[in-house]
Amino acid sequence: MAKTLVQAILSKKSAETPEEGALCRARVDFAFANDITASPAIRSFREMGAEKVFDPARCAVLPDHFTPNKDIAAAEQAKEAREFALEQGMLYWEQGRVGIEHAFLPEQGHILPGEIILGADSHTCTGGALGAFATGVGSTDLAAVWALGETWLRVPTTIKVRFEGEKPKNIGGKDLILAVLSLIGVQGARYRALEFSGEVTARLPMDDRFTIANMAVETGAKAGLFAPDRTTLDWLTPRAARTFEPAHPEKGARYEKEVVVEVSGMTPLVALPHSPANVRPALEAGLMPVDQVFIGSCTNGRLSDLEQAARVLRGRKVHPSVRCIVIPASREIFADALRLGFIDIFIEAGAVVCTPTCGPCLGGHMGILAKGERCVSTSNRNFVGRMGHPDSEVVLSGPLVAASSAVAGRVADPSEVLPND
Amino acid sequence: MTRIIRGKAWVFGNDVDTDVIIPARYLVTSDPERLGEHCMEGLDPAFPAKVAPGDFIVAGDNFGCGSSREHAPLALKGAGCGGVIAASFARIFFRNAINVGLPIFECPEAAGTIAAGDLLEVDPSSGTITITGSGRVFHFAPFPTFIEGLVAAGGLIPFVRRELEGRRAR
Numbered sequence: 001m002a003k004t005l006v007q008a009i010l011s012k013k014s015a016e017t018p019e020e021g022a023l024c025r026a027r028v029d030f031a032f033a034n035d036i037t038a039s040p041a042i043r044s045f046r047e048m049g050a051e052k053v054f055d056p057a058r059c060a061v062l063p064d065h066f067t068p069n070k071d072i073a074a075a076e077q078a079k080e081a082r083e084f085a086l087e088q089g090m091l092y093w094e095q096g097r098v099g100i101e102h103a104f105l106p107e108q109g110h111i112l113p114g115e116i117i118l119g120a121d122s123h124t125c126t127g128g129a130l131g132a133f134a135t136g137v138g139s140t141d142l143a144a145v146w147a148l149g150e151t152w153l154r155v156p157t158t159i160k161v162r163f164e165g166e167k168p169k170n171i172g173g174k175d176l177i178l179a180v181l182s183l184i185g186v187q188g189a190r191y192r193a194l195e196f197s198g199e200v201t202a203r204l205p206m207d208d209r210f211t212i213a214n215m216a217v218e219t220g221a222k223a224g225l226f227a228p229d230r231t232t233l234d235w236l237t238p239r240a241a242r243t244f245e246p247a248h249p250e251k252g253a254r255y256e257k258e259v260v261v262e263v264s265g266m267t268p269l270v271a272l273p274h275s276p277a278n279v280r281p282a283l284e285a286g287l288m289p290v291d292q293v294f295i296g297s298c299t300n301g302r303l304s305d306l307e308q309a310a311r312v313l314r315g316r317k318v319h320p321s322v323r324c325i326v327i328p329a330s331r332e333i334f335a336d337a338l339r340l341g342f343i344d345i346f347i348e349a350g351a352v353v354c355t356p357t358c359g360p361c362l363g364g365h366m367g368i369l370a371k372g373e374r375c376v377s378t379s380n381r382n383f384v385g386r387m388g389h390p391d392s393e394v395v396l397s398g399p400l401v402a403a404s405s406a407v408a409g410r411v412a413d414p415s416e417v418l419p420n421d
Numbered sequence: 422m423t424r425i426i427r428g429k430a431w432v433f434g435n436d437v438d439t440d441v442i443i444p445a446r447y448l449v450t451s452d453p454e455r456l457g458e459h460c461m462e463g464l465d466p467a468f469p470a471k472v473a474p475g476d477f478i479v480a481g482d483n484f485g486c487g488s489s490r491e492h493a494p495l496a497l498k499g500a501g502c503g504g505v506i507a508a509s510f511a512r513i514f515f516r517n518a519i520n521v522g523l524p525i526f527e528c529p530e531a532a533g534t535i536a537a538g539d540l541l542e543v544d545p546s547s548g549t550i551t552i553t554g555s556g557r558v559f560h561f562a563p564f565p566t567f568i569e570g571l572v573a574a575g576g577l578i579p580f581v582r583r584e585l586e587g588r589r590a591r
Binding site for chain 2: 023036037039040043044047048049050065066071073074076077119120121122124136137138139140141143144147148152154186187190191220222275362363364368381383384385386390
């Protein structure tokens with residue numbers, strides 16, 4: 001029977017036939033944790049009686065969440081993670097050289113087409129942008145992979161998502177995945193995989209694909225995948241850390257259903273509190289004053305995101321009542337943004353620029369919200385209390401809407417700030 | 422997991438996410454008891470003080486959606502929660518709960534019927550949830566065989582330990 005992309009990958013990594021709904025054991029190509037999830041993983045690893053990770057070149061720890069260490073307890077966790085990585089000889093990159101795991105690991109060529117990637121972080125699904133089966137797990141599951149080099153999976157059914165039409169200039173990956181969320185909701189793909197296709201997809205740059213795959217988990221999905229194409233391979237050629245064998249969906253594969261997103265004529269979208277599926281056009285958000293704008297995260301902290309924010313902020317000022325925080329998602333992105341003059345633009349506009357970290361996205365540090373405050377954020381979740389006080393609010397958007405809102409002091413569509421663009 | 426669990430129901434809605442189960446600002450420890458002090462704080466700040474050992478969380482669809490933090494089932498365990506009954510679970514939370522030994526029961530009928538404060542009795546071996554007051558009984562389906570095996574082994578940790586011992590012996 002013809003295979004979906006997920007089945008095509010799993011069939012190469014498992015001794016069993018990956019029939020949908022069946023449980024299978026599969027070899028894992030790369031497995032990582034961060035400074036929060038490493039600690040319980042290390043404890044479980046020890047309790048398992050494991051001594052060595054299955055392959056130190058395929059196991060990693062990335063200090064990205066509460067780093068640079070936000071307090072003593074966070075520093076202790078980061079230290080434990082660092083010491084374990086050194087003891088095991090695993091991949092580890094120190095602050096100043098690292099980035100948010102889901103931006104940094106693809107850059108370093110550790111997420112590759114046809115591979116199975118497990119990370120102790122839900123946004124591990126970002127790796128699906130490169131045609132990997134990449135999924136988030138908890139710390140004990142990750143410890144089991146470190147110990148055994150394999151995992152168990154329930155083979156998901158797949159929903160095919162087709163982006164069709166002509167993409168307007170101000171529409172990016174974030175708008176496309178928010179459109180999917182508005183159609184299928186926060187559990188529309190629970191226990192399933194998403195496979196992205198369609199004429200818009202074929203022309204979509206990697207950064208937009210990362211954003212889309214990143215938020216697959218917000219639909220409940222186990223993974224969100226793009227079949228590798230020329231764009232994927234061109235992007236990977238200078239980066240791949242290992243040889244790899246891409247997998248492709250087969251003609252005639254059976255999909256649980258198809259969701260078509262008509263992109264022509266779309267205007268930028270936002271997700272209003274407190275659900276990523278509470279989506280409407282930014283133009284229809286109504287008068288929503290904002291206290292803070294955050295441009296960054298594993299969702300939208302890449303170079304093209306910063307470029308779009310710079311397009312809005314060039315020669316303009318952040319509204320006097322707004323704190324605008326910009327955090328490039330990796331060291332490489334930070335360096336490129338500096339070289340291209342984006343950082344100058346942000347600082348001239350009155351924004352804060354910080355070193356790569358997850359920071360405020362999960363309410364860790366570097367921009368926590370007080371009671372009653374509202375933030376427009378390019379991150380991925382706007383749950384109650386996500387970025388601070390339980391009575392604060394997060395509005396999710398792409399970088400154009402976020403930067404426009406920073407200038408306007410309220411949720412704004414880019415056309416309101418860039419009238420002649 | 423054969424022990425009968427008895428406790429009171431604390432009822433929540435759909436899509437209870439891991440940020441409200443345990444906000445990220447508390448993830449500077451993975452000690453269940455310390456995490457338990459802030460459990461469900463995002464929805465009910467008084468919950469950790471009110472919940473008694475064995476009490477159940479009862480919720481709608483997609484319980485535990487969001488982050489992969491294993492701290493979420495650990496916080497529920499640390500708060501003394503006897504288990505979670507939900508119409509459905511988000512997939513990472515489901516795995517994490519099995520792995521750390523937090524009892525979870527997927528039963529849409531029970532989740533839709535149980536009212537806040539109901540006294541419940543859950544018998545994992547017979548697959549039944551009983552509302553003590555009315556005597557109403559709900560049945561939940563057993564896990565797939567492999568997952569039952571994980572539960573019976575005491576969770577993923579002993580399962581992997583056995584696997585590693587087997588590999589060393591070979």
